[in-house]
Amino acid sequence: MSSSRTRNGPTLNFKAVLLGEGCVGKTSLVLRYMEDRFNAQHLSTLQASFVTRKLSLEDGRRAQLNIWDTAGQERFHALGPIYYRGSDGALLVYDITDRDSFQKVKSWVRELRQMRGTEIALIIVGNKTDLEEQRSVTHDEALPYARTVGAQYVETSAKENEGVAELFDLLTHLMLEQLSQRQPDASPLRLQTSDTDTFNNSEDSEAPDPGDPAGQRSCCGI
Numbered sequence: 001m002s003s004s005r006t007r008n009g010p011t012l013n014f015k016a017v018l019l020g021e022g023c024v025g026k027t028s029l030v031l032r033y034m035e036d037r038f039n040a041q042h043l044s045t046l047q048a049s050f051v052t053r054k055l056s057l058e059d060g061r062r063a064q065l066n067i068w069d070t071a072g073q074e075r076f077h078a079l080g081p082i083y084y085r086g087s088d089g090a091l092l093v094y095d096i097t098d099r100d101s102f103q104k105v106k107s108w109v110r111e112l113r114q115m116r117g118t119e120i121a122l123i124i125v126g127n128k129t130d131l132e133e134q135r136s137v138t139h140d141e142a143l144p145y146a147r148t149v150g151a152q153y154v155e156t157s158a159k160e161n162e163g164v165a166e167l168f169d170l171l172t173h174l175m176l177e178q179l180s181q182r183q184p185d186a187s188p189l190r191l192q193t194s195d196t197d198t199f200n201n202s203e204d205s206e207a208p209d210p211g212d213p214a215g216q217r218s219c220c221g222i
């Protein structure tokens, strides 16, 4: 987490990363949150893409949420540390109809806890709840697992726009809480509930170092 000064005063910068197997809906969650859109087509993210969203805090301060949407294909796994290294929070996404993708989340949890300890807020996200009849990972299995690893658990449907705004609000809340704990004298930092700020992409933002933030995409499976 860093802070920079703008004409509105100091802006808190938060960095979050989405990790998870290919095709689970990471890009779709970001697209729904940023643009309230859904694309039924799957275009695999290559490396990662970067977006930012400006938020207002209750104390009048500004915050900038910087989000890295990473590639889920296994050949990009080794790039993970580049994106989670300086992150304050991580969304570990799986598809509730795909048990393998839940196993992949478990492997990301192990890696993140090993590399970042408890300094990164984790949310495990079961996506595609609109496909309830094909569900293979139950809420009753995922929630206790999340608790044992100190993560929050949320279910979403990027398609039906269920739980997505709540997910990103929770993420921001957890990261603000962590910052407040690190500064015990400061009053708690809270997101303004009537946040109506517009979003933007990386063009007027300071993209962190890693890779090419263009988020080049190819067709699924290529």
Ligand SMILES: Nc1nc2c(ncn2[C@@H]2O[C@H](COP(=O)(O)OP(=O)(O)OP(=O)(O)O)[C@@H](O)[C@H]2O)c(=O)[nH]1
Residues within 6 Å of the ligand: 020, 021, 022, 023, 024, 025, 026, 027, 028, 029, 039, 040, 041, 042, 043, 044, 045, 046, 070, 071, 072, 073, 127, 128, 129, 130, 131, 156, 157, 158, 159, 160
């Ligand atoms: N039914 C349903 N389909 C979804 C949902 N979210 C995403 N999808 C579909 O799942 C496919 C993959 O979505 P993406 O968002 O591209 O997945 P991703 O995790 O970013 O994939 P990679 O970039 O390969 O890592 C697309 O066809 C989406 O339309 C959802 O909530 N419900």
